[in-house]
Amino acid sequence: MQALFTVLNPLLFLIIFGLYPSMTIGPKEGWQVYSSAQDADGRCICTVVAPEQSLCSRDAKSRQLRQLLEKVQNMSQSIEVLNLRTQRDFQYVMKMESQMKSLRTKFRQIEDDRKAIMARNFKELQDKMDELQPLIPVLEQYKTDAKLILQFKEEIRNLSAVLTSIQEEIGAYDYEELYSRVISLDSRLRNCMNKLTCGKLMKITGPTTIKTSGTRFGAWMTDPLASSKNNRVWYMDSYTNSKIVREYKSMTDFVSGLESRTYYLPYKWAGTNHVVYNGSLYYNKEQSNIVVKYSFETGRVLAQRALEHAGFHNVYPYTWGGSSDIDLMADELGMWAVYATNQNAGNIVIAQLEPETLEVLRTWNTEYSKRNAGEAFMICGTLYITNSHMTGAKVYYSYNTKTSTYEYTDIPFHNQYYHMSMLDYNPRDRALYGWNNGHQVLFNVTLFHVIKTEDDS
Structure with a gap:
């Protein structure tokens, strides 16, 4: 960008051979770009061949020179504007690049956090499963106990029917007699417990x-x-x-x-x-x-x-x-x-x-x-x-x-x-x-x- 600006600046390094007596130009020759090259700093240098002064006055080629200079000035201004825009865009790109790097770091951190959270949740689930594992045999025992309870209920119903039948056959005991038997059994039980104290x-x-x-x-x-x-x-x-x-x-x-x-x-x-x-x-x-x-x-x-x-x-x-x-x-x-x-x-x-x-x-x-x-x-x-x-x-x-x-x-x-x-x-x-x-x-x-x-x- 700087090299191009240097080339098209109105104050270009123009070597006008018509100004030097050692170089002569034919009377009918006008302005010409003779050659272009780069200097040691990378700037573009153009060689322009100008006509003799005696031929420039009120000549059509003089008007062309002025027009050319005006175009060069317009191009220089346009390039200056383009340079400013380019610098602004470059700063914007640099800023966007920094933001992209920050986002990339955040995305990586989020990914690492996601993996850590998933691993922690998996570990918690695994620990809970390990805690619940001993309950399996307990549940199995509950199933067995439930079956036994159903069997006991059925047996109790059958026993109740048998007892009812027996009571109908032999008649009900007298209340006083039953109470006396209960007292006797309680006394015998206490005596037995006393013998079991030691x-x-x-x-x-x-x-x-x-x-x-x-x-x-x-x-x-x-x-x-x-x-x-x-x-x-x-x-x-x-x-x-x-x-x-x-x-x-x-x-x-x-x-x-x-x-x-x-x-x-x-x-x-x-x-x-x-x-x-x-x-x-x-x-x-x-x-x-x-x-x-x-x-x-x-x-x-x-x-x-x-x-x-x-x-x-x-x-x-x-x-x-x-x-x-x-x-x-x-x-x-x-x-x-x-x-x-x-x-x-x-x-x-x-x-x-x-x-x-x-x-x-x-x-x-x-x-x-x-x-x-x-x-x-x-x-x-x-x-x-x-x-x-x-x-x-x-x-x-x-x-x-x-x-x-x-x-x-x-x-x-x-x-x-x-x-x-x-x-x-x-x-x-x-x-x-x-x-x-x-x-x-x-x-x-x-x-x-x-x-x-x-x-x-």
């Missing part, structure tokens, strides 16, 4: 996670002597430096966190092995071997007594520590304390307590080291000891206070959350209450019962 531990199943709360260590419990309508739950977080006991009216309130009352004990407790028995809390007073009986009804200490020679303040704790030297518990036969003494070489001592006065009624010396025990609980007068508080623990040892004998056992249980800091048996619920690394859990127990009849010696 048994030997055979199996532990679960756990069922009731709630997740508190620190890694703590205790929660219900009263084994409470009525069937009284389902209060007590909660004591941590194993030391605390006096706060929280009460919940029911297990449902406990799960939802609906606290009904808060108690502030007169003394701090040690460990996590407390027990609620017949409306009172029994716990080990901090940094002592004293057992305290605290009444929830009156808010006062009803009794306290030191366990003679019992180690305390992490002298003979369970394997996890936590000042768990003295373990208080209850079963079908009453209240117990489990601890260790120097006199028994650090081995476990079992003491049966009188609940009202905390007097020690009798003791049994075992040969199992307290420091090697993970946790312990009483069922029907037999102490069961786990060999660890960590994963893989099992009930390894039992001591029967009735026969003063022991045996090694192998009863596994699932330590789901890897750290057990409390494990106590509740005879009313026939369950083990556990504090499993900040989770409050329940284990079911299976007992082997021997039912003695009147014919047995």
